Amino acid sequence: MKTFLPKIGAMATVAILAAGCSSSDEELQVITANQGAQSLYDAAKSSMTNGNFAQAATTLSALDSRYPFGPLSHQVQLDLIYSYYKSGKPDETIATIDRFVRLNPNHSDVDYALYMRGLTNMDNDTNLFQDLMNIDRSDRDPAKSREAFADFRRLIQQYPDSKYAADAQKRMVFIKNRLAKYEIAIARFYMRREAYVAAANRGRYVIEHFPDTEQVQSALEIMVESYDQLGLDELKTNALKTLKLNYPDSPFIS
Template sequence: MKSFRILAPLFISAAVGLSGCSSSSDEEKAALANMGAQQLYEKAKTSMEVGNFSLAADTLSTLDSRYPFGPLSHQVQLDLIYSYYKSGKTEETLATVDRFIRLNPNHSDVDYAYYMRGLTNMESDSNLFQEMMNIDRSDRDPAKSREAFNDFRRLVEQYPNSKYAADARKRMLYIKERLAKYEIAIARFYMRREAFVAAANRGRYVLEHFPDSTQVQQALEIMVSSYEQLGLTELRDNAMKTLKLNYPDSDFIS
């Protein structure tokens, strides 16, 4: 396992000093210009060790562009992915991941690249403030969560024995719950708008695609209510039968 690899979510905080930024930046660029490949890599590793991932990313980016085919090139790209991720630079992380996968499809660490892609997309869908305040925003667009799910699924399917596969599977379960909650939120919106066909379809989608989520009971209740409003007696009775069989304590039944 390479240095600076992770298996946990990230919460990023940043402190920005406003004094002397320009001069220190110019001095840093001048110092980097005079360094060789090994010096640059040692500097980047030191920055990573002390948690200065922004500086590490700048250094690794310089090294990567200056020595794209050197003996350290693969490790530099992997560390650059991690440094961008830790710096909260989503677009740069994904671009670097995609480039690594495209250029090194058979590399021994390509599973790590897929894992980092999934992590980056997954965190792009999160909102730290809302989570801290327990604000439920299940209705927000889950596009990034879908991307993350596909990233983790690709990892699990193509590299089932990867050291990252077990964590990827756990994250897929979490994402499925997120996606199911989104479908329920949209279904309830349709119910309020009296778009009962659309609401019932969303409920059925949860049953078909997320049967192991905690949203199945709500999906069935929405289907029963929607079919009742539409006068679809047989479909209503079938949904109610399934609801009673699996959730006999549902308040909706009584």
């Protein structure tokens, strides 16, 4: 990605924008009306360097609106994606990513855009407070994790040699375990309600779709107990054999 050094005019623009950070959208348009594309871009880069991503996003958005097809347009959109992401604005981030990919399907940085889409959706599935308090909420809807998994898979499939592919692969492993934990949480919910058929089906789903995760033992144990409650001796025996073979220390093995 091309980097531009701040200029004196850019610094003046930063000062003006900072002073008017509480201005309305109309006032912002007045402030930026007489600024050239390069000057606005330099101001945005300066804000990014200083960690003021909200201000950078505001400037980049104004620049993108005024010069949508200029020589800086692609880099402006890429920086806007990152600034929105760092500002904690997932909806704006996703919208900007989707527009960039749709309008520039052959651009050299599409892999970066897809990677950022995955990161954004992955972050959307986290709860900082629950993480800090060590609260397990694996039963929460993993819709955003599924989207993130699809984003990373698309990146790896379309751009296997991308510099982001290795990290995307690691994140997919993490997400698969998250999805498997969700299935186990729902299976245990069914167990408490004595809905043993539904619980066993959830356990089998984990075995079939997430066989390389940490939740396989729990899935097998749920299947053993569910089949036992249902009186399905053959299915129980098969699940128990698999459990003994792979997890001989399981408390379900007597």
